[in-house]
Amino acid sequence: xxxxxxxxxxxxxxxxxxxxxxxxxxxxxxxxxxxxxxxxxxxxxxxxxxxxxxxxxxxxxxxxxxxxxxxxxxxxxxxxxxxxxxxxxxxxxxxxxxxxxxxxxxxxxxxxxxxxxxxxxxxxxxxxxxxxxxxxxxxxxxxxxxxxxxxxxxxxxxxxxxxxxxxxxxxxxxxxxxxxxxxxxxxxxxxxxxxxxxxxxxxxxxxxxxxxxxxxxxxxxxxxxxxxxxxxxxxxxxxxxxxxxxxxxxxxxxxxxxxxxxxxx
Ligand code: HPA
Numbered sequence: 725x726x727x728x729x730x731x732x733x734x735x736x737x738x739x740x741x742x743x744x745x746x747x748x749x750x751x752x753x754x755x756x757x758x759x760x761x762x763x764x765x766x767x768x769x770x771x772x773x774x775x776x777x778x779x780x781x782x783x784x785x786x787x788x789x790x791x792x793x794x795x796x797x798x799x800x801x802x803x804x805x806x807x808x809x810x811x812x813x814x815x816x817x818x819x820x821x822x823x824x825x826x827x828x829x830x831x832x833x834x835x836x837x838x839x840x841x842x843x844x845x846x847x848x849x850x851x852x853x854x855x856x857x858x859x860x861x862x863x864x865x866x867x868x869x870x871x872x873x874x875x876x877x878x879x880x881x882x883x884x885x886x887x888x889x890x891x892x893x894x895x896x897x898x899x900x901x902x903x904x905x906x907x908x909x910x911x912x913x914x915x916x917x918x919x920x921x922x923x924x925x926x927x928x929x930x931x932x933x934x935x936x937x938x939x940x941x942x943x944x945x946x947x948x949x950x951x952x953x954x955x956x957x958x959x960x961x962x963x964x965x966x967x968x969x970x971x972x973x974x975x976x977x978x979x980x981x982x983x984x985x986x987x988x989x
Contacts, residue, residue, distance in 0.1 A: 725824050728774040729817070733824035735772050740765040740789040744796040746988055747827035747941075748981065749818075751834040751928065752780075753970025754948065755801040757978050761790030769802070775821070776804040776814045793982050795989030798827060805928050807906040812862040816935035823939040829880070829988060830936045831981060832929055833946045835970045837953035837961070839914055840898055840923035844949065846973040848888075848895055848980060850881050851945030854930050855901040855922055862931045863938055870938045880944035880984075887983030893976045898923025900947060902930045911955025925953050944984065948973050 725733070736742065750757055758764065769775040769785045777785055784801040791797060800818055804810045822830065836849070843849065854875065863870065881897065888895035901922035903909060909917070909925055917925055924947050936943050950969040951961055 729820045729824050731773045732821045739767050742789045742798050742825050744798040745828045746797050747822040748799045748831040749803055750801045753967045754833050755784050756974055758788050758801050764788050764790035776810050778802050778804045793986035795985045807904055812860050815931045816862040819932050819935040829942045831944045834926050834929045835950040835966050836924040836926040836947035837951050838924055838949045839917050839953045845969045847949040849898045849947045850884050851876050851900045852897045853899045856930045857903050862935045868938050875933055875937050876945045877942040891979050893980050901925050908961045909954045914953040914955050
């Protein structure tokens, strides 16, 4: 563990003794899951040394240790993005801290635009693969040739489908494509994404997923569809709409996550 990661890990351990094996990153508008935690201990990111802090509306910026459905969890409410100007190393620092705290399974969530026209705003999609057009990689500078054949665990996806069926939640699967942002895509870029085999687009998640795989953490990726991608309906895209739609879909999303966590515990 490098020195900075160690200092961050020690700081969190001083505040709470995390016995959690499951970590969760709550994306835009999905932070309200924290309100359902039992015995939550909140550690603001600004109190954790070296931790990157987001300036984006809709991202709270705290680590919370607590339990959900009787299972210990470590949640990050908010994340930083590459488009904020952070380096890849800064973007994945929180994942290294999770690994340092003993997290073995990561549930990573985001808001995404639908490229696949069978998807609608409010749908929840289990990410089954990804395409990065970021032009950078958090493992750059190392010779870590990590296998990405099953970057999003097949077992975790099966479990998510079981929970979705039991709870009556519609859960689909798709390929997530990332561009750097912060501008939304052009209609031409969305046609490109579609031709490349993408089902949804976003600006996050992939760096963290690569780092988690490198550190041996199993990943479950969940996208909340907040809008049809640019050019599909012809409507302009706004960050406010993304946050609002994400919040509206949050109840089903929370029930799904609760069920997954319960079964993993
Ligand atoms: N594009 C990129 N990122 C997004 C979108 C989108 O349409 N919706 C939510 N995050």
